[in-house]
Amino acid sequence: MGIKVCKFGGTSMADGNIIRAAADIVNADPERRFVVVSAPGKRFGGDTKVTDLLYRCHELASSGEDFGEPFSKIRARFEGMEKELGKEMGMRAALDGIEAEIGAGAGRDYCASRGEYLAARVMAAVLDVPFVDAKDIILFSADGTLSEETYPLASSVLRKYPRAVIPGFYGRGADGEIRTFSRGGSDISGAVVARAVKASLYENWTDVSGFFACDPRIVPSPECIREVSYQELRELSYMGANVLHSESIFPVRSAGIPIRICNTFRPADEGTLIVSAANRKRRGSAVTGVAGKQDFTVIFLEKSMMNGEVGFAAKVLGVLSRYGVSFEHLPTGIDTLSVVIDNHYLQGGILEKIVEDIRREVHPDSVRTHEGIALVATVGHGMANTIGTSARLFKALSDAGINVIMIDQGSSELNIIVGVDNADCAGCIRAIYREFFG
Numbered sequence: 390m391g392i393k394v395c396k397f398g399g400t401s402m403a404d405g406n407i408i409r410a411a412a413d414i415v416n417a418d419p420e421r422r423f424v425v426v427s428a429p430g431k432r433f434g435g436d437t438k439v440t441d442l443l444y445r446c447h448e449l450a451s452s453g454e455d456f457g458e459p460f461s462k463i464r465a466r467f468e469g470m471e472k473e474l475g476k477e478m479g480m481r482a483a484l485d486g487i488e489a490e491i492g493a494g495a496g497r498d499y500c501a502s503r504g505e506y507l508a509a510r511v512m513a514a515v516l517d518v519p520f521v522d523a524k525d526i527i528l529f530s531a532d533g534t535l536s537e538e539t540y541p542l543a544s545s546v547l548r549k550y551p552r553a554v555i556p557g558f559y560g561r562g563a564d565g566e567i568r569t570f571s572r573g574g575s576d577i578s579g580a581v582v583a584r585a586v587k588a589s590l591y592e593n594w595t596d597v598s599g600f601f602a603c604d605p606r607i608v609p610s611p612e613c614i615r616e617v618s619y620q621e622l623r624e625l626s627y628m629g630a631n632v633l634h635s636e637s638i639f640p641v642r643s644a645g646i647p648i649r650i651c652n653t654f655r656p657a658d659e660g661t662l663i664v665s666a667a668n669r670k671r672r673g674s675a676v677t678g679v680a681g682k683q684d685f686t687v688i689f690l691e692k693s694m695m696n697g698e699v700g701f702a703a704k705v706l707g708v709l710s711r712y713g714v715s716f717e718h719l720p721t722g723i724d725t726l727s728v729v730i731d732n733h734y735l736q737g738g739i740l741e742k743i744v745e746d747i748r749r750e751v752h753p754d755s756v757r758t759h760e761g762i763a764l765v766a767t768v769g770h771g772m773a774n775t776i777g778t779s780a781r782l783f784k785a786l787s788d789a790g791i792n793v794i795m796i797d798q799g800s801s802e803l804n805i806i807v808g809v810d811n812a813d814c815a816g817c818i819r820a821i822y823r824e825f826f827g
């Protein structure tokens with residue numbers, strides 16, 4: 390019998406009713422032995438996620454202000470769940486303890502992690518299985534990244550449990566304090582647990598029936614992708630298709646564990662299966678999906694005979710690294726080089742300084758910058774074997790009157806990325822979707 394790890398996201402933990410539905414899903418399959426949960430998310434538009442309330446409490450407490458108002462909302466949510474589920478779960482005492490810790494100056498990550506901690510206690514009580522604290526199995530290195538020591542530790546701890554519920558999002562830092570992943574990081578926790586217990590499947594339960602071929606806010610009711618490779622998904626989720634945290638692929642990919650995206654609200658739906666490229670059975674069209682992200686800057690450099698100048702690119706990149714700026718793409722021509730940078734690195738006039746330094750160090754014939762660029766990635770393994778994919782793509786863009794500012798095709802032929810004006814982002818995605826999905 391295989392082991393399945395189920396991770397339930399914030400909307401699947403939002404109130405007592407949906408938690409009960411999630412527990413029924415777990416109980417319906419004896420292979421579903423380990424459950425990882427997010428903090429309760431939004432119940433309706435305009436609602437606030439518990440994690441956001443916790444960050445607010447920390448912000449107020451650390452500036453000496455009263456955090457009673459946001460904390461009372463957190464209290465109401467967990468005590469409300471206890472009532473809805475008709476079971477005493479010790480929420481009151483747990484919440485009193487957390488309130489006291491926040492008041493006594495607990496760290497930001499500790500505060501943020503308490504939503505998952507309490508949610509896991511609720512789920513453990515509903516399923517009547519042990520609660521295993523993430524701080525005892527997930528370790529962070531001093532640089533804040535996941536420590537490889539996590540796997541042997543988690544595996545030796547979890548081996549003792551036939552079933553367990555584990556809070557997502559956090560673990561223990563090298564200093565013994567609670568550390569969190571980045572936002573949405575419970576997906577990573579689920580993947581880590583799946584790898585530690587050598588799961589046969591990592592089920593990620595959310596509020597959509599899988600991964601769409603493009604953002605449904607841009608194209609209404611787009612196709613759902615039935616099967617996608619880890620690499621395709623990583624490209625799509627990095628580019629803004631945010632069903633799954635983009636870093637959650639790594640732990641399971643190296644162990645060859647497939648991920649299924651499932652819908653807690655429609656558990657019978659097939660969802661999306663994420664597998665390695667080699668195991669991908671369904672090969673439909675050349676393109677698997679299209680996704681876009683706004684707010685990049687491109688620095689275009691031109692210099693005659695650049696191709697013969699040893700170290701040109703190294704010097705340009707050296708300037709970026711001096712400013713602690715990483716780049717996204719580096720499309721080149723014989724006499725041209727463009728660097729694409731995420732705007733969040735360029736706050737506070739850094740761009741001007743970078744351009745000045747580049748001018749001084751490599752003496753280009755011209756330097757231009759274009760801020761406010763969107764990158765749109767068309768992703769699919771099938772493109773590698775399908776002649777004419779890029780012709781179709783660029784024809785679709787020209788028919789839609791979209792000006793392409795930059796093109797970058799990954800050498801694996803897994804993606805074609807175009808840079809367009811921010812204002813053209815949605816139109817670009819729409820045009821590509823229409824061309825390949827009809």
Ligand code: ASP
Pocket residue numbers: 398399427428438440441504557558571572573574575576
């Ligand atoms: N609760 C955390 C967040 O809102 C982590 C998660 O839900 O995955 O980002």
